[in-house]
Amino acid sequence: MIVLGIETSCDETAASVVGPSGVLSDVVHTQEIHREYGGVVPELAGRAHAERIVTTATAALQRAGVEKPEGVAATSGPGLMGAVLVGLCFGKAAAIGWGVPFVGVNHLEGHLLAPLLEDEPPSFPFLSLVVSGGHTTLYLAKAVGEYEVLGQTIDDAAGEAFDKVARMLGLGYPGGPAVDALATRGNPQGVSLPRPDPGRRLGNAVARRGANLARRPLDMSFSGLKTAVKTHLERNALYGTADPDTAASFQAAVADVLCQRIERAMKETGIRRVALGGGVAANSYLRERVQALDAAVTLPPRSRCTDNGSMIAHVGRLRMLMGQRDSWSTTAQANWVPGT
Ligand code: KG4
Numbered sequence: 001m002i003v004l005g006i007e008t009s010c011d012e013t014a015a016s017v018v019g020p021s022g023v024l025s026d027v028v029h030t031q032e033i034h035r036e037y038g039g040v041v042p043e044l045a046g047r048a049h050a051e052r053i054v055t056t057a058t059a060a061l062q063r064a065g066v067e068k069p070e071g072v073a074a075t076s077g078p079g080l081m082g083a084v085l086v087g088l089c090f091g092k093a094a095a096i097g098w099g100v101p102f103v104g105v106n107h108l109e110g111h112l113l114a115p116l117l118e119d120e121p122p123s124f125p126f127l128s129l130v131v132s133g134g135h136t137t138l139y140l141a142k143a144v145g146e147y148e149v150l151g152q153t154i155d156d157a158a159g160e161a162f163d164k165v166a167r168m169l170g171l172g173y174p175g176g177p178a179v180d181a182l183a184t185r186g187n188p189q190g191v192s193l194p195r196p197d198p199g200r201r202l203g204n205a206v207a208r209r210g211a212n213l214a215r216r217p218l219d220m221s222f223s224g225l226k227t228a229v230k231t232h233l234e235r236n237a238l239y240g241t242a243d244p245d246t247a248a249s250f251q252a253a254v255a256d257v258l259c260q261r262i263e264r265a266m267k268e269t270g271i272r273r274v275a276l277g278g279g280v281a282a283n284s285y286l287r288e289r290v291q292a293l294d295a296a297v298t299l300p301p302r303s304r305c306t307d308n309g310s311m312i313a314h315v316g317r318l319r320m321l322m323g324q325r326d327s328w329s330t331t332a333q334a335n336w337v338p339g340t
């Protein structure tokens with residue numbers, strides 16, 4: 001089955017064609033308009049998707065040499081609702097026009113299963129860490145559509161922390177790649193920063209009170225780390241300066257936290273197959289660290305970690321092959337836990 005996948009949940013207008021042999025085309029247009037505002041402006045994102053969606057999808061079909069796909073999938077949440085709706089409505093309209101089935105895809109499930117597109121995909125069950133601009137969650141992926149949340153951030157997402165720290169370092173938007181580049185010149189041990197462990201702290205406090213609703217040992221927190229970076233920069237009159245040691249040390253702290261949670265999850269579950277997805281998984285330092293873990297690690301190429309259409313086409317295709325068809329009244333969902 002050949003499926004056209006559409007992704008418009010944030011600031012990438014993306015389309016891809018995926019078939020039995022894998023990815024046939026993958027077209028991503030990153031909206032530049034947000035740079036001057038230092039972050040994504042939802043209203044502008046929606047308009048820019050509307051401008052680009054037809055040419056992006058057409059290019060994906062042309063590059064794949066496909067005139068008419070056998071199914072259409074589009075991200076239907078979570079994300080910026082005005083942005084999601086553009087791709088969702090386009091996808092449904094295209095499917096109606098072609099007379100083919102349509103499936104709405106959870107963006108996070110796209111990231112979660114993107115590693116399955118690799119040459120040596122992990123077999124189920126595997127641990128999947130999704131680290132993006134809006135989410136940081138460690139899942140146990142048991143089968144397509146069956147995911148258990150083992151731990152997640154209790155405040156900022158890792159990508160959000162990268163973007164905020166980038167701003168403190170006087171770097172532009174998007175912040176993650178800029179911090180990544182600056183950090184190559186810095187010392188990861190140069191600045192002493194915390195490695196927050198909310199599960200441990202809260203688990204003990206809650207256990208003392210006898211309650212059973214503890215934060216999990218695999219939960220994460222990045223807000224305190226971000227504040228520690230701010231305090232360090234202010235104390236040393238470095239705020240707004242592109243200081244390589246701060247960038248490298250911040251990255252090292254994020255990587256330590258993420259790798260430690262993966263190690264704990266491997267110990268807890270006995271599963272040593274690990275996959276990563278989401279924009280932060282494009283980070284050079286994190287990639288090195290994760291590859292050094294004593295585990296079978298599947299790390300998609302950078303272009304398949306950041307938002308793309310192939311992960312959406314892929315999940316849509318898997319679901320269509322399982323018999324799923326969504327109705328024409330399918331709409332956008334702001335809060336949608338993968339697998340529900
Ligand atoms: O998955 P994604 O493209 O979009 C969301 O679903 O959010 O992730 C975007 C996030 C942004 O916060 C961006 O700064 C971060 O991923 N990011 C990176 C890198 N490339 C993108 N963070 C660290 N290092 C990178 N190389």
Ligand code: ZN
Nearest residue numbers: 132278279307
């Ligand atoms: Zn994403």
